[in-house]
Each structure stands twice: as C-alpha cells, then as structure tokens.
Amino acid sequence: MQGLIIKNVKVYAPEPSGARDIFILGGKVVKVAEAGTAENFNSLPFSVKTINGGGLIAVPGIVDGHVHFNGAGGEGGPLYRTPPTGLSELTGAGITTAVGLLGTDGFTRSLRDLLMKARSLSAEGITAKIYTGAYQLPGPCLTTDAASDIILVEEVVGLKVAFSDHRSSHASLQTLREAVSQARAGGILAGKKGPVMVHIGEGPDRLKPLAEAVSGTDIPVAQLIPTHLNRSARVLGEALEWAKMGGNVDLSAGVSARYGFSEAVDPPGAVQYLLDGGAPAERITMSSDGNGVMTLAGPATGEARPLISPVRALYEEFAGMIRAGIPVETAVRIVSTNPADRIGLSAKGRIREGMDGDVLLIREDGLDLDTVVARGKIMVRDGHAVQKGLFEK
Structure with missing residues (x-):
C-alpha cells in the first residue's frame, strides 16, 4: 500500500480552507491538516509519495x-x-x-x-x-x-x-x-x-x-x-x-x-x-x-x-x-x-476526511491543470497523462 501526501497546497474543499497538507491512503482522504504537519506521517509502515503543493490550488x-x-x-x-x-x-x-x-x-x-x-x-x-x-x-x-x-x-x-x-x-x-x-x-x-x-x-x-x-x-x-x-x-x-x-x-x-x-x-x-x-x-x-x-x-x-x-x-x-x-x-x-x-455520490465532490481521494492540483498562475489524482492514484502529472487506458497509445 502506498500513501500520497500533498504538502502546503491551497485547498478549496469546495470552501476555501487555506494552506493544508492532504494525506490520501487506500483511495481515501484520511487527513486534511494544517500545512507543515505532513512530517507526522513519515514514520508510517508503508511508502509515501509526496507532492509539493506550492503555487498550486487543490480542488475536488x-x-x-x-x-x-x-x-x-x-x-x-x-x-x-x-x-x-x-x-x-x-x-x-x-x-x-x-x-x-x-x-x-x-x-x-x-x-x-x-x-x-x-x-x-x-x-x-x-x-x-x-x-x-x-x-x-x-x-x-x-x-x-x-x-x-x-x-x-x-x-x-x-x-x-x-x-x-x-x-x-x-x-x-x-x-x-x-x-x-x-x-x-x-x-x-x-x-x-x-x-x-x-x-x-x-x-x-x-x-x-x-x-x-x-x-x-x-x-x-x-x-x-x-x-x-x-x-x-x-x-x-x-x-x-x-x-x-x-x-x-x-x-x-x-x-x-x-x-x-x-x-x-x-x-x-x-x-x-x-x-x-x-x-x-x-x-x-x-x-x-x-x-x-x-x-x-x-x-x-x-x-x-x-x-x-x-x-x-x-x-x-x-x-x-x-x-x-x-x-x-x-x-x-x-x-x-x-x-x-x-x-447521489456521497463520497465525491469534497476534499474532506473519509471522502474518495479525487483531487485536482491546478497552477494558481494561469489555472492550467497540473496533477489529477483519482481514488488516490496519480493519473496526470505536470499536465501529462501518466496512466492510460489498457488500449490507449
């Protein structure tokens, strides 16, 4: 199992929540905490991937x-x-x-x-x-x-x-x-x-x-x-x-x-x-x-x-x-x-603990789509698809 931490990102959950660290595990958002607290997750018994959210905004x-x-x-x-x-x-x-x-x-x-x-x-x-x-x-x-x-x-x-x-x-x-x-x-x-x-x-x-x-x-x-x-x-x-x-x-x-x-x-x-x-x-x-x-x-x-x-x-x-x-x-x-x-999709549409780990990271300067996370898995990074369908080229 791999976790994902998005550090120091400006969150709209959809309500504006300021700078936060988002921790996603098992496809779910398990913690949305004040920015700077992500280090608390480094001792967990599984690998954790980290994304620096500086200059980005996070939305569902x-x-x-x-x-x-x-x-x-x-x-x-x-x-x-x-x-x-x-x-x-x-x-x-x-x-x-x-x-x-x-x-x-x-x-x-x-x-x-x-x-x-x-x-x-x-x-x-x-x-x-x-x-x-x-x-x-x-x-x-x-x-x-x-x-x-x-x-x-x-x-x-x-x-x-x-x-x-x-x-x-x-x-x-x-x-x-x-x-x-x-x-x-x-x-x-x-x-x-x-x-x-x-x-x-x-x-x-x-x-x-x-x-x-x-x-x-x-x-x-x-x-x-x-x-x-x-x-x-x-x-x-x-x-x-x-x-x-x-x-x-x-x-x-x-x-x-x-x-x-x-x-x-x-x-x-x-x-x-x-x-x-x-x-x-x-x-x-x-x-x-x-x-x-x-x-x-x-x-x-x-x-x-x-x-x-x-x-x-x-x-x-x-x-x-x-x-x-x-x-x-x-x-x-x-x-x-x-x-x-x-x-009626109760686990969607919000960045909140217990919700599905579906998060977009958007460049605050220009609003270009930078990263897409679906059910905790990175699908798009730096504006490019890193996961494609089985039969996509």
Whole structure:
C-alpha cells in the first residue's frame, strides 16, 4: 500500500480552507491538516509519495454528470458515430467521476455495452456510473424496467429521457410522470437518489413539459435534472424560473459558440446570468456532454456538418468561470460538489476526511491543470497523462 501526501497546497474543499497538507491512503482522504504537519506521517509502515503543493490550488475532482463515454452521434449516418472515450481524455480534463448515457441512438447502441465501458473505466482508475434509458420513452433497460435497473445494477444511478426535441418520443405527461416516479421509487429502494436526466431540445415547449409534470403531483421538482439549458437565451430564461422553483439546472460546457453552437450562451456567462437572477448556486451544475453530436447542414453546400461537444470543454469552462470572476468555491461546486450531490455520490465532490481521494492540483498562475489524482492514484502529472487506458497509445 502506498500513501500520497500533498504538502502546503491551497485547498478549496469546495470552501476555501487555506494552506493544508492532504494525506490520501487506500483511495481515501484520511487527513486534511494544517500545512507543515505532513512530517507526522513519515514514520508510517508503508511508502509515501509526496507532492509539493506550492503555487498550486487543490480542488475536488470533477464529476461529469453527462458524458457519452461509449460514443454517441449517428445523425447523418454511420459516418457520424463518435468513438468511445479513452481514460486519459477524461483525466486530462480533470474528470475523476463520469456518468455515461445513451443519446439519440437508443436503437443500435446498447446499455449493456455502456455498462461494460463504465466498468472498464472504473477498473482503469476513475469512477464511472451510467443512466439507464435513452431519448425514447419508454426506453431501453438492462433488466425489465428502469426501477429494477436502478435497484439491481450498482452502476446505474438514474434514468435518461428527452423532451422538447424532434428526435424524442413525444411522450405524454402521464408517461413522463410514471417514468419519474419509477426512477424515484427505484432510488428509494436502492438507497440512491434515482435522478432523471432530461435532455431538453430547442422545441417550442422547452421546459414546459417538466413544469406540467410536477405540477399537482407529489413528484419533487429536484428529482429532474434538465440539461443543455444554455443552448439558447430562450431556454436559459426558462431555466432561471425553473431554478427559482427549486429545480436543478445543468449547463453543457461543450455547447457554446466556440464549438460552433451559434445560439448557445457561453457557460460562464450562463452561470453569471443564473446567479444574478437569483438562482440558488447549489442548484446549478455543468457537464461536458462529451462526444455528443449535433449534425447541421453546411451553409454553402447543404452537406451534413457535425458539431461535437469535446470532453475537455468541462475543464476549460471551469477555468473560464474563475477567469470571469466567479469565486473559485462556486465554480468548484458547479462542476464537482453539486453534481455529486444531485446524482447521489456521497463520497465525491469534497476534499474532506473519509471522502474518495479525487483531487485536482491546478497552477494558481494561469489555472492550467497540473496533477489529477483519482481514488488516490496519480493519473496526470505536470499536465501529462501518466496512466492510460489498457488500449490507449
């Protein structure tokens, strides 16, 4: 067994904690102490690796609650199917926990394959979970239904559906209510949260089906996590009202003008808009939508042109929030603490004794990602991947 000590590092846990020494052993944070006390661990009966945290800040590993790590796409034909994501692509973006899901293609892509990809990533060193379901409702499942998937399959955290999108099933409100209730019941029986991740498209109804689904029922508004809510100013405006109702708001880092989504509100600007409008900070999350694809017709030729959401966008927009003046602790909550809480990953999202040893070390000057530690193991050092997936080059 090898321990890891990060000495004299400025910690945001997410709350600012000042200079601290962090001791990680057996994949867990076992001590967060005042800087200068790490020498007390040198006499322990196992080897200890030490990192000098001078000039660095430590934050919890990013929890990406919406990433197509087994590939997505397919609109426009087989040529536009995106490949699976490698381990170092995730860790290189500071992602130590990833929640995978199916997208438009719930027909030729399978939950079984998604589950095995999650298990592969977990075996390689990060934490990977999945959502059951897809755009379709009722959607695919691993067992007999979504509730049973959540109860019986450890990696399944909740249900994925889609609304206000021409590619969705255009399910009735009653069907949506039944699906959300089933996910909630499955979560209760499994000791999980059972959230429902809802893809929101640019259809004219936008968030209206969700508001109507919870209205007049006992369904908690926080059971739903609508995503892609920065896809346009129109959707973001409705997201603000949804957040004021106590609803969750998930922004997509990869859906921004820099990646070709011309109507999107840039993620740091979307966060500031929500905060200025009175949205509770704890209700805001951001995910990558990594490997998600939207296929558009090119303006000149009319040929299909894919827009791909890169996994790396999540770290870029995390740093972008800080550069835009959003406090570090708020940015950390949005990409780590809040998604962990919403999904129900109680050992994630905080640097605290007893939590998983998922830590990012960031260069205070420039905000470049220096080191990534996942479950106590160094995955990235000096900005370069030192651990790669079994079949990565």
